Amino acid sequence: MLSERRLQVLRAIVQDYVGTEEPVGSKALTERHNLGVSPATVRNDMAALEDEGFIAQPHTSAGRIPTDKGYRLFVDKLAGVKPMTAPERRAIQSFLDGAVDLDDVVARTVRLLAQLTRQVAVVQYPSLTRSTVRHVELLALAPARVMLVLITDTGRVEQRVVDCAAPFGETALADLRARLNSRVAGRRFADVPRLVEDLPDAFEADDRGTVSTVLSTLLETLVEENEERLMIGGTANLTRFGHDFPLTIRPVLEALEEHVVLLKLLGEAGDSGMTVRIGHENAYEGLNSTSVVSVGYGSGNEAVAKLGVVGPTRMDYPGTMGAVRAVARYVGQILAES
Amino acid sequence: MLSERRLQVLRAIVQDYVGTEEPVGSKALTERHNLGVSPATVRNDMAALEDEGFIAQPHTSAGRIPTDKGYRLFVDKLAGVKPMTAPERRAIQSFLDGAVDLDDVVARTVRLLAQLTRQVAVVQYPSLTRSTVRHVELLALAPARVMLVLITDTGRVEQRVVDCAAPFGETALADLRARLNSRVAGRRFADVPRLVEDLPDAFEADDRGTVSTVLSTLLETLVEENEERLMIGGTANLTRFGHDFPLTIRPVLEALEEHVVLLKLLGEAGDSGMTVRIGHENAYEGLNSTSVVSVGYGSGNEAVAKLGVVGPTRMDYPGTMGAVRAVARYVGQILAES
DNA sequence: CGTTGGCACTCGCGCGCGCAGAGTGCCAGG
DNA sequence: CCTGGCACTCTGCGCGCGCGAGTGCCAACG
Numbered sequence: 001m002l003s004e005r006r007l008q009v010l011r012a013i014v015q016d017y018v019g020t021e022e023p024v025g026s027k028a029l030t031e032r033h034n035l036g037v038s039p040a041t042v043r044n045d046m047a048a049l050e051d052e053g054f055i056a057q058p059h060t061s062a063g064r065i066p067t068d069k070g071y072r073l074f075v076d077k078l079a080g081v082k083p084m085t086a087p088e089r090r091a092i093q094s095f096l097d098g099a100v101d102l103d104d105v106v107a108r109t110v111r112l113l114a115q116l117t118r119q120v121a122v123v124q125y126p127s128l129t130r131s132t133v134r135h136v137e138l139l140a141l142a143p144a145r146v147m148l149v150l151i152t153d154t155g156r157v158e159q160r161v162v163d164c165a166a167p168f169g170e171t172a173l174a175d176l177r178a179r180l181n182s183r184v185a186g187r188r189f190a191d192v193p194r195l196v197e198d199l200p201d202a203f204e205a206d207d208r209g210t211v212s213t214v215l216s217t218l219l220e221t222l223v224e225e226n227e228e229r230l231m232i233g234g235t236a237n238l239t240r241f242g243h244d245f246p247l248t249i250r251p252v253l254e255a256l257e258e259h260v261v262l263l264k265l266l267g268e269a270g271d272s273g274m275t276v277r278i279g280h281e282n283a284y285e286g287l288n289s290t291s292v293v294s295v296g297y298g299s300g301n302e303a304v305a306k307l308g309v310v311g312p313t314r315m316d317y318p319g320t321m322g323a324v325r326a327v328a329r330y331v332g333q334i335l336a337e338s
Numbered sequence: 339m340l341s342e343r344r345l346q347v348l349r350a351i352v353q354d355y356v357g358t359e360e361p362v363g364s365k366a367l368t369e370r371h372n373l374g375v376s377p378a379t380v381r382n383d384m385a386a387l388e389d390e391g392f393i394a395q396p397h398t399s400a401g402r403i404p405t406d407k408g409y410r411l412f413v414d415k416l417a418g419v420k421p422m423t424a425p426e427r428r429a430i431q432s433f434l435d436g437a438v439d440l441d442d443v444v445a446r447t448v449r450l451l452a453q454l455t456r457q458v459a460v461v462q463y464p465s466l467t468r469s470t471v472r473h474v475e476l477l478a479l480a481p482a483r484v485m486l487v488l489i490t491d492t493g494r495v496e497q498r499v500v501d502c503a504a505p506f507g508e509t510a511l512a513d514l515r516a517r518l519n520s521r522v523a524g525r526r527f528a529d530v531p532r533l534v535e536d537l538p539d540a541f542e543a544d545d546r547g548t549v550s551t552v553l554s555t556l557l558e559t560l561v562e563e564n565e566e567r568l569m570i571g572g573t574a575n576l577t578r579f580g581h582d583f584p585l586t587i588r589p590v591l592e593a594l595e596e597h598v599v600l601l602k603l604l605g606e607a608g609d610s611g612m613t614v615r616i617g618h619e620n621a622y623e624g625l626n627s628t629s630v631v632s633v634g635y636g637s638g639n640e641a642v643a644k645l646g647v648v649g650p651t652r653m654d655y656p657g658t659m660g661a662v663r664a665v666a667r668y669v670g671q672i673l674a675e676s
Numbered sequence: 677c678g679t680t681g682g683c684a685c686t687c688g689c690g691c692g693c694g695c696a697g698a699g700t701g702c703c704a705g706g
Numbered sequence: 707c708c709t710g711g712c713a714c715t716c717t718g719c720g721c722g723c724g725c726g727a728g729t730g731c732c733a734a735c736g
Contacts, residue, residue, distance in 0.1 A: 041709070361728090363728050
């Protein structure tokens with residue numbers, strides 16, 4: 001177990017390094033933080049911290065920088081979440097309030113997060129899985145062609161075109177629309193398959209095939225969780241990554257384009273509370289030199305999607321976590337209202 | 339007027355520089371292109387080209403590189419559009435064919451363009467302005483709350499929530515839905531205001547206010563051209579910009595985040611045919627060291643939106659133009675089918 | 677007059693050197 | 707266990723030099 005002072009030394013190292021982006025030495029430490037001990041003592045502590053793998057020196061006889069393990073300890077034990085100030089809260093709220101539709105909410109959230117954290121922001125669209133159906137609309141595009149529009153309680157709209165084997169009359173369509181909505185409106189996605197199971201039985205034999213086709217398309221749409229989308233912003237902040245970034249920025253940009261990877265990443269993060277993945281803790285290789293701070297957000301009591309930021313491992317964790325948490329909270333509020 | 343050979347020299351310089359990314363000298367030129375003259379002659383030509391402002395030397399006694407003006411001449415007079423090969427065409431088509439909805443079409447288009455050109459791709463969603471209404475759907479969320487869903491012939495779906503002053507009955511809603519659709523379905527957006535003008539008159543005095551509110555929201559949605567969205571991809575290709583890119587990549591990333599700027603940029607481009615904006619020809623400062631190749635695409639005979647790529651001024655213009663044109667053509671096809 | 681070979685000149689770039697400065701590890705003393 | 711001192715080790719930086727690519731100019735030639 002590390003002594004209290006050594007933990008303080010680690011904290012000081014992290015804070016200084018995050019601020020200056022430069023390896024920090026024993027002398028500078030004692031000057032900036034009044035630890036009450038001499039540089040020589042700090043040197044001993046640093047040697048111990050290095051033995052334990054919390055810090056490292058890039059080159060012999062340079063200062064120390066925190067390792068992933070060091071940041072981990074810092075985040076877990078040494079740092080709190082820095083709450084937003086009142087003006088910041090007001091700014092967040094008023095910025096999000098102007099949104100006109102779901103796309104706009106997500107777009108504004110991304111901008112906001114990117115601006116607050118000065119890092120890359122990632123916001124997942126509210127997921128379908130836990131949502132409920134608000135309405136299902138069917139329209140005839142052509143005699144044997146139906147457009148299916150699904151509207152969720154989070155305001156999301158999905159549409160599909162269904163090609164039917166046989167022509168389908170307007171009255172039958174209206175009938176199906178009415179029956180469908182009376183059964184599934186307000187219900188959770190997970191319950192829908194069970195609720196519509198016997199629907200085809202209520203129709204003429206001629207129409208049953210078409211009804212089944214429409215229903216299975218609906219079910220497909222519900223299941224298509226992989227259709228989860230996300231929005232990204234603040235990539236220009238990548239240029240502040242560091243002096244060496246030509247090499248490090250490339251894989252990050254590539255990772256950000258791979259929405260599938262990001263969705264997986266967010267999905268792996270814990271369902272409740274904030275998750276911080278530091279450096280090599282990220283399974284995806286391109287993000288090995290970055291940290292991901294993510295949290296779930298939702299319209300009600302439950303999280304329906306996640307949002308977060310991607311930044312260098314050398315980031316201001318308390319501040320970033322504070323911003324992420326605050327934004328998630330307010331987005332949830334906005335969603336609940338609409 | 340420049341002699342024929344001097345134009346050939348310029349073409350050779352552009353081609354070599356695009357290939358090697360290094361200033362090109364007179365000797366190298368005569369070796370790689372058989373111009374039939376000696377390096378000394380080429381030197382004279384180069385001096386003339388430099389006087390005219392088509393090429394420049396980064397430092398005294400280095401090779402020459404083309405200026406924006408040089409690229410302009412190259413694009414206008416010296417280079418054609420390189421057509422895609424048959425296998426490439428097939429690949430494009432099959433890649434786009436798998437798309438399930440509009441979002442997917444746009445997403446695939448972006449990926450495709452980015453991959454083909456190895457640059458940043460920008461695809462505008464099919465615009466509302468020239469589209470026609472396929473269907474308008476109204477649903478009651480609450481007694482005094484209506485959701486308005488607009489479906490266009492390009493497959494785009496827009497939704498708005500309307501807060502009404504007074505409660506609005508289901509029957510009145512159904513009535514409005516029916517009347518609305520019989521009037522506007524299949525009509526162009528531009529015609530809609532005229533067509534619904536007198537609709538409130540058909541309703542009870544109590545409901546007229548609400549009907550007007552709904553209608554004005556609909557009109558707003560139609561007009562909201564500024565709501566034009568776009569998708570971007572291939573930003574990782576920015577890292578291939580050049581050795582000096584830390585400085586140059588930053589403003590480009592910033593510009594790409596400013597969708598408003600990009601939309602304006604695309605909007606300024608000519609309506610028919612391909613537009614190439616080179617370096618300082620771009621009004622937006624951050625894109626002064628890039629070229630933008632854009633073209634309109636559409637589901638029928640008319641262009642409904644634009645797409646293009648953003649890359650370094652030193653790009654393979656014929657190849658890029660070929661790819662952009664081909665992709666636009668196939669996307670148009672796909673949209674027409676759906 | 678356009679083209680050509682020759683020639684002197686100009687610079688940018690890479691390389692090696694040496695120095696200063698920051699930081700460390702270790703040790704002996706309090 | 708803490709502290710001051712000391713020798714040591716690197717990295718980064720500034721400087722100077724030489725190479726080589728590329729140019730501009732000129733005189734000669736068809």
